[in-house]
Amino acid sequence: MKRRHFFKKGAKGAIAASLMPIVGDLTAQNGTQENISDANWNSKTVVNKNHKGRQIKVDYDVVVIGAGMAGICAAVSSARKGNKTVLVQDRPVLGGNASSEIRVTVNGVQSLKNEHRVERETGVLEEILIENWYYNEQESYPVWDHVLYDFVTRQENLTLMLNTQVFEAVMEGDKIKSAIARQTTTETEFIINGDIFIDSSGDGLLAAMSGAEYRIGREGKAEFNESFAPDVPDNWVMGDCIMMITKDMGRPIKFNPPGYAVPFDHETAFNSRHRKIKQIKEGFWWVEVGSNKDIIGEREDIKRRLLAHFYGVWDHIKNSGDFPEAENIALDWIGSVPGRRESRRFMGDYILTQPDMEEYRHFHDTVAYGGWSLDEHCPGGIENLTEPASYFHSRFKQVYEIPFRCLYSKNISNLMMAGRNVSVSHMALSSSRIIATCALMGQAVGTASALCRKHRATPREVGKKHINELQEQLLRDDSYLPNRPANDDNDKARKASLIFASSTLSGDVKNLTNGIGRTEIGKVNHWESSGLNAELQLEWEHKVKLTSVEVKFDTNLQRKMMMHKNPANNKGQVIGVPPELVKNFTVEARLKGQWKEIDRVENNLTRLVKVNFDEIDTTAVRIKMKNTHGAPNIKLFEVRCY
Missing domain, CATH: 2.60.120.260 (Galactose-binding domain-like)
Incomplete structure (x- = not known):
């Protein structure tokens, strides 16, 4: 079992090095496909001739939508259990918020109020993080993209489809039969048939198109007895943000802001908690814009406003005279894809809440854990300087449990979720949204998908009849379940x-x-x-x-x-x-x-x-x-x- 060299994989390695989407290799990766129409290219007659669309039908056991860290862990776990699995990603790179396009740190359980402070997540996620340090000691985000790519594409039973947006669900009663998707780089439409669907895309378009019940916004204080919730429910969700990275040029560097920059009201901002400029190398999570209407539909407008506010902040840093340490510092990278904290939350048979977390309630069907503080960002983000940027409401003394009933849809029988779109209240989401916690949920549902197929059962039936088997497999695969030691009679x-x-x-x-x-x-x-x-x-x-x-x-x-x-x-x-x-x-x-x-x-x-x-x-x-x-x-x- 000698370690293979990075990307030394023949033809597949060549693809990995260029990040080309895998299209022609669909059957080789254990899916079955059917060409419904040919491109009918003819260089002599293509002028004045309508191009016939490409359409391909593919069949898989498990379909995972969204390739952030939750989706990667779900797809890899599913494939390792023998499922023919496809991972569908609408971007050219993997990692979601953690990718080079957005660059959010893969944070997990930390700052606990006990002697450990850190209770790191294991399983598939830890494999990836260790591998990244082995191949990417220089901490390059573009190289991180390729580490993720290699990790996914070398996995048996797993097909990857990049640049592919799912936009429609084909239903049979309360069951998803197919996902309709379009790959922009190949002008190809895919009809993706599957037995089990896992939506780990964050916004959850497939789940929403299937009719899965969901919530958006903040519950009122009374509904779940949540002390940090608003008195009256509303539509506010935590905002999107963009990140940046700078470099020291070794000489003075001027900064001329673009015309659309919004002047930064630094006096008001600095008087509110957590909006401080402590460093100028990376920034700034509080350059954030929320929504009380439709954060998904407003995304392009939110991106425009985010860039305007960010350049206003940077103009203040460079040109106010208050930050002499910035004289030789220049912007090196600025995100063009906003990172999202919250949108739809799909309802399962249980909704995890603030009291569940704070009281460390034990669940018979626990499959994951969290421990990031209750960390709710203020309504409006940087456009609301009258409130603190974030309310770090509560740090935990120990980790809390996440039950399996939060990870499948209550009304779509073959749909599971993983990540920030699972069945939690708004206040609970302020903790459970952290990337490493989402990855644990991904491993849980990917593993559960194998039991769904093994027992010909829905996720709900797995939770009711086979939860012990699911937990034992998770523990065997190096997940950690609080208050649930392994007891495998087959060992x-x-x-x-x-x-x-x-x-x-x-x-x-x-x-x-x-x-x-x-x-x-x-x-x-x-x-x-x-x-x-x-x-x-x-x-x-x-x-x-x-x-x-x-x-x-x-x-x-x-x-x-x-x-x-x-x-x-x-x-x-x-x-x-x-x-x-x-x-x-x-x-x-x-x-x-x-x-x-x-x-x-x-x-x-x-x-x-x-x-x-x-x-x-x-x-x-x-x-x-x-x-x-x-x-x-x-x-x-x-x-x-x-």
Whole structure:
């Protein structure tokens, strides 16, 4: 299992390097297609001849709309479970708000009021973040785009369609039969048939076209007993914003604002909380414009206003004389695609609320968690300087749970959601909208889609009849579910008669089968060796049949790992692959009284490693861990055998 070189993938790698949309490879990626009409090109007669439109019909098990971090995690999780999956994205790059077009940091649970402060998200998202540090230590957003592209396109069972906008849902009763989409780069219309549809697009056009019930705006205080909600419900949603990046030119740089710039009322702005110019390298989340009418329909107008306000702020920085440190600073990049915080929220069988989060309510069907503070931005954004830019209402003492009932539509039977469009109140959204939290929801619904197909069940039926199976699979795939340890009867490591290690510095090898794959407050759930070249061994009294050994290593989940626009924000992080992560190891099994190497993993980049092999009969398994990416000892949190 040697690591392959970045983009060294033959023809597919060449496509990855140029970010060309995959169109001709639809059947190769496990979908089936039908050409309904040919282009009928003829260079001699094309003049005065109407061009016949291209139309292609494709069939998939699971259709994921929207390729932000939630959509990527949903599509990859679905494909890994054997579903023929398509990921449809209306932009030329992946990542949504986190892409190079918008450049929002992949924030997650942080600033908790406990000894951890950070409770990092694992699973598919962590794989991506570690891989990005391996290939993109320079923190380039355009390279990040390509890291995401490579991660998605090399996944078996997964087809990617870029520059493709879904604009219509074809219904059969309360079920989506097809999504109609147009790919702008190829002038092609696609009829995308599917069994399960996942809308992770943020605004949720497919879900809305299907007739899925949704809300827009702020609930009143009384509806859910939310102390931070307005007294009376209204239509306000948190605003869009644009970001920027600067560079030091080493000499004075003038700035001449465009004619449409709006002068910045800095005196009023600076008197209201959170509108402060603390740095001039990246900016400014509070250059934001909200809406109380139709933030989707107003998007182009909002972009125009955002640019006008941004250039007014930058004009003040450069030309007011109050920021001498800006003399040599020039704008290097300014976003042209606004980042969106809120629009439609589609209703499920449960609506998560502020009291649910603040009281840390436990749900029998929990599938994800969050912990970003309740962070509601003011109505109007920068056009409302009389209120603070953001109300950081409440930091959490611990993470809160997100139930599966929030992630599927209450009235469209084969529709699930992931991201900021899920079934939460406006106040709850002020926390759950954070990108890494959305990614956890994506992994949950992508995994659930496989159970829908396996049991021929709707998402609601999976939640009612198969929630234990869903939770166990999420835990096996390195999700973390608060107050829900793993208890997989199929895991033969739990039935081992003996487990021991070559040395122990802290923890206990017995912790590796206790069902909790990370450190929790006041609980030790790991085993740590004294030094490198450590061994872990499991013994069974009688032969067991095995086809896989799965290990969860340490990556220090109480430390941030995201990429930032401003390197100054990397304080407290490691720039690169987590040094605690085991780098090289082998798995051996005792066969007929002799130890035999089953597999060798070199340059490992993932916390969860699943070593799969042909079935063996054995009485013992040994994991020999040679070294890490820099730490002096080896630490594990879980071992499983199947």
